[in-house]
Amino acid sequence: MGKFFAVVLVLVAMLSAYPIIANYFPLPVDISTHGHLIDSQLHDTMLEAGIAFIGAQLVLAYFLFAFTGRKPDAPLKNFPGGAKTMVIAAFLIVGTEVLALGAFGQKAWATVYFVPPKADALQIQAQAEQFAFYFRYPGPDGKFGAIHPDKIDEGNQNYFGLDPANEVEARDDIVSGELVIPVNREVNLMMHAKDFGHSFYVRELRIQQDFVPGLDLAIHFTATQIGKFEIVCTQLCGLGHYNMKAYLNVKSQDDYDKWLKEQSQ
Amino acid sequence: MHETSAQQVVHAPPQGFWRKYVFSLDHKVIGKQYYALALVAVFTGMFLSWLMRIHMVWPTAKIVGLELLSKNGAPGGVMTPEYYLSLLTMHGTLMVFFVLTNAPFAAFGNYFLPIQIGAEDMAFPRFNMMSFWTTFLAWVVLMLAFVIPDGPPIAGWTEYTPLSAVGRDAGPGMQWGASLWGISIAIFCIASLLGALNFIATTLDLRAKGMTLMRMPLCTWAWFITSCIALLAFAVLLPACILLILDRHAGTSFFIPGGLVASDRLQPHSGGSPLLWQHLFWFFGHPEVYIAILPSMGIVSHILINSMRKPLLSAKVVIYSMLSIGFLSYMVWGHHMFVSGMNPLSSLTFSFPTLTITIPATILTLIWLGSLYGARIQLTSASLFAIGFISMFVSGGISGFFLAQPSLDIYLHGTYFVVGHFHMVMGVASLFGVFAGTYFWFPKMTGRYMNETIGKVHFWFTFIGTYLIFMPMHYLGLIGNVRRYQSFVNDYMAPYLWLHKDMTIAALITGAAQFLFLFNLIYSRFWGAPAPENPWNGTSLEWSVSSPPPWNNFGDRHPIVYHDPYQYGVKGSKGDFVMQDSPEVLASGD
Numbered sequence: 001m002g003k004f005f006a007v008v009l010v011l012v013a014m015l016s017a018y019p020i021i022a023n024y025f026p027l028p029v030d031i032s033t034h035g036h037l038i039d040s041q042l043h044d045t046m047l048e049a050g051i052a053f054i055g056a057q058l059v060l061a062y063f064l065f066a067f068t069g070r071k072p073d074a075p076l077k078n079f080p081g082g083a084k085t086m087v088i089a090a091f092l093i094v095g096t097e098v099l100a101l102g103a104f105g106q107k108a109w110a111t112v113y114f115v116p117p118k119a120d121a122l123q124i125q126a127q128a129e130q131f132a133f134y135f136r137y138p139g140p141d142g143k144f145g146a147i148h149p150d151k152i153d154e155g156n157q158n159y160f161g162l163d164p165a166n167e168v169e170a171r172d173d174i175v176s177g178e179l180v181i182p183v184n185r186e187v188n189l190m191m192h193a194k195d196f197g198h199s200f201y202v203r204e205l206r207i208q209q210d211f212v213p214g215l216d217l218a219i220h221f222t223a224t225q226i227g228k229f230e231i232v233c234t235q236l237c238g239l240g241h242y243n244m245k246a247y248l249n250v251k252s253q254d255d256y257d258k259w260l261k262e263q264s265q
Numbered sequence: 266m267h268e269t270s271a272q273q274v275v276h277a278p279p280q281g282f283w284r285k286y287v288f289s290l291d292h293k294v295i296g297k298q299y300y301a302l303a304l305v306a307v308f309t310g311m312f313l314s315w316l317m318r319i320h321m322v323w324p325t326a327k328i329v330g331l332e333l334l335s336k337n338g339a340p341g342g343v344m345t346p347e348y349y350l351s352l353l354t355m356h357g358t359l360m361v362f363f364v365l366t367n368a369p370f371a372a373f374g375n376y377f378l379p380i381q382i383g384a385e386d387m388a389f390p391r392f393n394m395m396s397f398w399t400t401f402l403a404w405v406v407l408m409l410a411f412v413i414p415d416g417p418p419i420a421g422w423t424e425y426t427p428l429s430a431v432g433r434d435a436g437p438g439m440q441w442g443a444s445l446w447g448i449s450i451a452i453f454c455i456a457s458l459l460g461a462l463n464f465i466a467t468t469l470d471l472r473a474k475g476m477t478l479m480r481m482p483l484c485t486w487a488w489f490i491t492s493c494i495a496l497l498a499f500a501v502l503l504p505a506c507i508l509l510i511l512d513r514h515a516g517t518s519f520f521i522p523g524g525l526v527a528s529d530r531l532q533p534h535s536g537g538s539p540l541l542w543q544h545l546f547w548f549f550g551h552p553e554v555y556i557a558i559l560p561s562m563g564i565v566s567h568i569l570i571n572s573m574r575k576p577l578l579s580a581k582v583v584i585y586s587m588l589s590i591g592f593l594s595y596m597v598w599g600h601h602m603f604v605s606g607m608n609p610l611s612s613l614t615f616s617f618p619t620l621t622i623t624i625p626a627t628i629l630t631l632i633w634l635g636s637l638y639g640a641r642i643q644l645t646s647a648s649l650f651a652i653g654f655i656s657m658f659v660s661g662g663i664s665g666f667f668l669a670q671p672s673l674d675i676y677l678h679g680t681y682f683v684v685g686h687f688h689m690v691m692g693v694a695s696l697f698g699v700f701a702g703t704y705f706w707f708p709k710m711t712g713r714y715m716n717e718t719i720g721k722v723h724f725w726f727t728f729i730g731t732y733l734i735f736m737p738m739h740y741l742g743l744i745g746n747v748r749r750y751q752s753f754v755n756d757y758m759a760p761y762l763w764l765h766k767d768m769t770i771a772a773l774i775t776g777a778a779q780f781l782f783l784f785n786l787i788y789s790r791f792w793g794a795p796a797p798e799n800p801w802n803g804t805s806l807e808w809s810v811s812s813p814p815p816w817n818n819f820g821d822r823h824p825i826v827y828h829d830p831y832q833y834g835v836k837g838s839k840g841d842f843v844m845q846d847s848p849e850v851l852a853s854g855d
Contacts, residue, residue, distance in 0.1 A: 001644045001721075008729070009656060016660070016736050025740040028757070041672050049663045056630060056659040063637040064652065067573075070641045072841075076575045076834045077639025083579030086631035095624040098666060102620040106613055108672035113609035130436075130527070149524040149531055161526075195527040196428040196435065197539060199604070199679060203745035203757070208675050212606040213427055213539055214522020230755055234679030234747050236421045238428060238436040239347035242750035 002068025009061035013054045020046065028203045031225040031250070035206035037108035044101060052094070112207070117220035121186040124179070127160055128191070128198035128211040131240035133231060134159045137174040139264060145170020147192070159194075174263045179231060180249045181223060182256035188220045199235035202248050210235050223250040276390050278816050288398070290390035291816055295397045296376030297710065299367050302397075302404060306363035307696075308783070311776050313356040318769040320344045322762065324752040337437070338416055347437045349751035350419035354438075355410070357422025358446065360692065361553065362453050363404055368699045369560035370495070371400070371460055374488035376710065378464060380807045381485045383473025383824040383846075385817045388466035392459050399456035407449035410442045418443035421749065423550070426520035426542040427532075430512040434528040447510045454503035457495050464492035473806070475826030479581070480845070482805045482830040483570075486584050487563020490591045494552045494559070497595070502549035505542065512537070543605055547598035554691050555594045558658075559587055561698020562629060565651045568705050569633060571803050572648035573640035574841055576831040578632050586625035586632075593622050603674040612671040619669035626662055630655065645801075646720025650701035653728045654694055660732070661689025664739055679749075682742020685735045693731045700727070700782070707789065708796030712812040715789040723781045730775025734768050741765075804844050805830045 019025055030039055079085065125136040125144060138144050145162045146169070152161035162170040181187050191200065193211035200219070201208040209219045233244035251259060279285045289295060319326060324344075331339040338348030375393065379386055387393045410417040416438045420429040424446060433440035468481070468489045481489070508519040516533070520542040523535030566583055570576055577583060599607065599615030633655050642648070664686040667673050677683065700723075707715045746758060753762060799808040806824055807814075824846045835851055837843035843851060 001649075002642060005644070005649070005652070008725075012656070012729075012732055016732065019740055025744050027743060028745060038672055038676055041670065042667070042676070045667050045670065045673060049666050053659060053663050056634065057656060059634055060637070060652070060655060060659075063634065063640075064642065067637055067640050068642040068644055072641065074641055075639075076641065078575075079578060079635040079638040083577075083582045083632060083635075086578060086635050087582060087628055090624050090627040090631055094627040095621075098620050098623045099617070102616060102670055105670045105672045106616070109609070109612065109670075109675070112675065113612075147524075149526050152526045152529075154529065195525055197425055201679060201745075201747065203676075206676050208604050208678055210605050213525055214537070215540065215606055217606050230757060232747055232755055236350070236419075236425065236428070236749045239345075239350065239419060241350070242346060242752060243754055245755065 002064045006061040006065035009057050013057035017050060017054055030206060031204045031223050032206050033222040033224060034111045037111060038206045041105040041108055048101060117188040118186050121188040121220055123188050125190045125192060127194055129194035130238050131244035133246040135176045135179045136160055139172030139174055141172055143169040145173050178247050178249050180251060180259055182253045183223055183226050183250050186220055186222045188218055190218045192216050196237045197235045198233045198237045201232050201234040202229055204229045208234060226250050226252060288394055290394055292375045292379050292387045292393060295393050296372050298397050299372035299375060303364050303368035303372055306359045310356050310359040310364060313352045315776055317349060317352050318772050320349055321752055322766045322769050335416055346751040347419050351417040351438050354419060354421050355417045361422060365557035365695050369695055370491050370556060373702050374464060377807055378485055378488050379467060380818050381482050381805050382476050383806050384467060384471035387463050388470055389463050392463050396456045396460040399452055403449045403453035403456060406445055410445045413441050415441045418446050423546060426539045430509060430520045431527055431532050432513055434530055444513055447506050451503055451506040454499040457499040461492040461495040464488055473824045473826055480826055480829050483566040483580060483583055484563035487559045487587060490587050491556050491559045494591050494594060495556050498549045498552040501545055505545035540607055543602055547601045551598040552594040555590055557691050557695045561695045564698045564702045565654045568647050568651040568701050570831045571801050572643045575640050575834040577636045583632055586628045589625045590622060593618050600669055603671045604678050616669055616671055630659060646717055646724055647701045647705035649724040650697045654697040657689055657694040657697055661686060661694055677742055679747060680742040681738040681746045681748055684748050685738030689735045708800045709807055709812050711790050712796055713789050713793030714796045715793060716785050719781050719785045723778055726775060726778030730771055733771035734775060737764050737768055802840055802842055804832050804842050806845055809844055809846050
């Protein structure tokens with residue numbers, strides 16, 4: 001039974017690692033300027049974790065293979081160095097490596113969260129609600145109209161609760177169900193939740209950020225590739241959560257300008 | 266050491282059916298009651314996961330009989346998207362609270378902690394009875410959510426606010442279902458607080474003569490540390506649940522900010538913070554992970570030593586590692602909230618203690634692994650599960666290394682990577698400890714062996730099945746498969762649906778194998794081979810009493826402890842071991 005268990009463990013280790021080594025489940029294409037930092041950190045972590053995973057399973061398998069079914073009078077032995085070896089190994093090899101890798105890996109986080117957006121970043125407001133995303137552009141005046149929750153009227157497509165009758169800034173605001181952005185231009189996405197918690201997740205952008213009711217956050221990113229990518233909600237927000245998605249549409253600057261013009265008419 | 270209190274008769278011998286089996290003061294009966302409740306909860310939870318997994322891959326499938334469970338939730342037997350979320354909530358709540366807290370900690374801890382330290386009962390037997398029946402009440406209240414017309418809540422077991430706080434405008438199940446959830450968990454907190462206090466008092470006050478703290482078996486240590494964690498964790502969740510109930514029914518706004526428009530209604534609240542709930546919840550929630558896993562670590566160590574016939578490389582290092590995990594568990598709750606919108610600087614602050622937990626966790630793993638070297642390992646159903654625990658703990662724990670890094674969490678948060686991670690390490694690994702404990706202690710609890718052949722078949726199905734279900738979740742997480750979706754409408758998920766289908770089939774088979782365990786449990790209880798007092802040649806005090814033990818554990822005897830708990834591989838009068846209460850002098854000295 002011990003030998004069988006050992007074989008199963010070897011198979012478990014190999015079969016679990018194979019799809020990763022063979023890159024059977026590749027990461028989606030990276031279309032952001034910061035994504036490569038996340039990807040390389042993921043790669044390094046996978047390497048380190050993979051070695052630890054395979055190593056531990058194989059050692060377990062070997063010890064099972066060697067030390068089960070022994071005669072009752074077989075001599076008992078202790079691992080050389082005993083517990084001290086284990087503690088030192090854990091601190092030096094695993095602890096140091098994990099903490100070091102963890103520390104270096106903070107760079108990607110810092111790039112996303114600690115570097116402020118450039119002054120000329122394109123300002124777009126995102127609103128999440130059950131079960132849709134809406135995106136608002138300030139229009140030619142460059143200013144957003146204020147949000148009035150009591151004026152929200154889905155039936156008349158006033159998703160943000162704007163008051164164009166009384167506020168000049170709101171009159172030229174553009175609202176879209178699709179996040180259309182120009183390629184290679186930094187976007188500062190201001191995030192507003194209308195009802196509950198939601199999340200903004202675009203795999204290819206390597207961005208995930210919760211919408212928090214009552215707390216307007218901003219996240220900034222630059223898309224480097226033209227195309228259409230799915231935006232999905234990753235924060236459980238109610239019965240239609242699974243169906244809450246929108247598209248990120250990255251266009252060339254010309255196409256973006258054209259689109260913006262069409263929208264403001 | 267208070268040998269005098271240990272010698273007190275804590276309560277009279279039980280008389281009559283009600284006192285013996287229902288409102289019993291006997292910690293052993295209470296332990297079994299906890300076990301029975303956990304058993305009902307785990308099969309319910311597993312059944313719910315079956316329904317969810319079937320629905321996820323065949324969303325239009327008609328499930329026979331499902332309409333009986335809920336007319337609104339499954340009209341014509343086809344599950345609605347919201348009912349999927351109801352089941353998801355109930356699955357998580359049942360498993361985390363009523364299985365992973367009850368089985369390894371409350372059930373086995375109640376039964377064996379007093380015996381292992383040589384006490385006649387818990388310090389407060391009446392409190393103990395109250396803990397169980399309060400837990401039972403919590404379970405009843407939670408299960409009521411299935412029968413009310415509103416149905417169970419749909420906000421997940423974390424009940425994030427404001428979704429869980431505004432009432433019916435949040436969707437089906439959120440009017441009364443969510444209230445029942447809050448009330449049930451508040452009651453559960455009270456029960457757990459009582460239980461934790463009792464465990465701590467018992468461990469500190471009722472140890473037999475000679476039972477110093479360092480002579481306590483490792484599982485007793487684990488239960489003791491767990492009760493200290495539980496005392497602080499549930500003490501925070503309880504007020505959080507009360508505030509949630511106040512938000513829902515008393516018009517307060519602890520967790521609800523102003524200006525929210527839900528179901529076309531401007532919500533009559535202002536000034537609250539959704540992040541406050543998350544902080545309070547995870548301040549409980551992360552230690553809860555260790556409430557689930559630490560007892561299993563202790564149980565597994567206890568059983569491994571017995572099956573290896575030699576002590577661990579160092580019991581002291583195991584104890585210190587468990588203590589430091591318990592301590593660190595309070596500094597890391599924010600790693601559940603990296604992308605929640607809290608200050609990005611705090612993410613870094615929470616990341617490092619989380620990564621630091623790798624060190625004691627690695628020490629534990631290396632101690633278990635290294636101790637196997639040079640041992641005489643005996644493979645029984647119990648030790649198979651104990652060794653399986655190590656494999657599972659490594660596999661599930663290692664993915665924590667990814668999630669502890671905020672940079673990677675940006676991509677992996679909210680995906681199946683997380684689901685695979687916590688199911689393997691907190692769910693399955695803990696349950697492996699429970700299975701190991703059941704096979705190991707069943708002879709003590711009932712006087713009969715469990716069937717070893719069925720036990721081993723159960724192990725192989727469970728071990729391999731678990732890998733087939735949960736390992737692919739990590740791969741799916743890597744491609745960005747979002748969790749908590751009733752089915753996949755994302756275009757990018759379409760190419761991977763086949764894998765989800767395979768996982769569903771693996772889940773059905775692995776789940777079905779659990780009925781072998783149930784059958785074994787019931788069959789062996791009545792018809793199993795009779796077991797002697799010390800069937801596994803164990804050393805700790807539970808093996809010095811009859812199987813099953815008398816109502817006051819040691820009869821008129823007051824055990825005196827002479828040795829540390831793991832004198833294996835020595836020349837004793839009975840074989841290769843010396844029992845803790847045997848006055849034999851050891852050659853090596855103790």
